[in-house]
Amino acid sequence: MSKTKASILLVEDDQNLGFVVRDVLQLKGYEVDWQKDGTMGIKSFFEKGFDLCILDVMLPNKDGFTVATELRELDKDIPIIFLTAKTMQDDRIKGYKAGADDYITKPFSTEEFLLRVEAVLKRCFDNGLPTGRKDVFNIGKYVFDYTNQTLKIEKNERTLTKREADVLKLLFINRNEVLARETALRLIWGSDDYFTGRSMDVFITRLRKYLKDDPEVTIDNVHGVGFKMVVR
Amino acid sequence: MSKTKASILLVEDDQNLGFVVRDVLQLKGYEVDWQKDGTMGIKSFFEKGFDLCILDVMLPNKDGFTVATELRELDKDIPIIFLTAKTMQDDRIKGYKAGADDYITKPFSTEEFLLRVEAVLKRCFDNGLPTGRKDVFNIGKYVFDYTNQTLKIEKNERTLTKREADVLKLLFINRNEVLARETALRLIWGSDDYFTGRSMDVFITRLRKYLKDDPEVTIDNVHGVGFKMVVR
DNA sequence: TTGCCCTGTTAATGAAAAGTTAAACAGCTT
């Protein structure tokens, strides 16, 4: 069945506001992951997955909109709520409203806040409850369970390492499209240099070996750019 | 509901002004690519594509107007805003002639600047939001995906190399018009000498081979000038 | 028509990227 309460990613650099928001949500039974900057937020989302993301617009390094764009690359339907300062111009709010499921202007009351959160969840999961995050993927004849780090074909199950699972998941999210080397290195390794690149190659080799039992699934190289998982 | 905000190309050689402008735009949620000279700006535009370009008039090597003209060759509808140090009537006239959508004289307040930017975007994308950059082209019976570097006809898909994709895209942008050899060499290779010219010929040969399955698509030579992709 | 430059085409070359395997290493646990 489904989970009882949604899990929420909160990206907020302000200590005080972050603490309060997390607390309010947790008291309502939500599972909350609080990250202080966009990069960590994206990493966490990739690894854990959430039912809803709440992003402050003003963030160090990577602002909320950029974060939102990158989150949507990982999951195009993920509900997103923005937190914005009151000083923001009206037309601007209109501008990004299209990409957001809701926006809340600071300061806000906890009641209003919770109402908005629940409204978005209700709208996105029509029974009011999240369907539960999907971290089991069907890759051709394979069944890949990301959280349990297992890869199964017919009766053969293999346990993957964290890195293997990360690379496989990212490839699958971008299946039939080129996954730029740089993107993968940035997201999974956090750095993009010669050696991490070579390291990735080693993982690709290993994953190909794991996936060789279904010829419909291949990992193709696009020279100088990255890799493309092709699922026919 | 995929894109949140417009992506902007900023071409500005001055460190301080460039930094400030980028920052101001980023804080407003725009995705900003800051290039320090015209050549790099054009290259970046060709490879990534943007919703709006902001060009300083005074630039090393290639001035803003020249850059604008070349940008318009790549995308005749791209919105362009000029920045200039002083009120130079001559420049203004020349600027509008090249097709500026707005013209901002330095120094300017961030408020004024942002208003102008938003106004131009609003004017150009009537719903206030950019349409999103298109990098999938229909070339006769072919479907060419620039970012994924694929060229497809019916069920046959072939992956292109970076250079092949670059040349093909440039030819297509100038379809039914002559693409000067020099233009292509400058933009894609960055230099225009005998050997790069010969190299280009090799790519033309290869692209012709790839495109031979649709007789309605040809790459014709214009002796001494360049090539013309003809799509009937 | 002749000669010269420009283009078409194919093959050879060399450099860089990727494939592969094994050893080294780091972080745990026992």
Next chain:
DNA sequence: AAGCTGTTTAACTTTTCATTAACAGGGCAA
């Protein structure tokens, strides 16, 4: 500190791709 596990580094091989070369036509001006 020995063993175990997972990741990175290293060393070597193979592949890929842009460039260069080599040769064959073509177009155009004189």
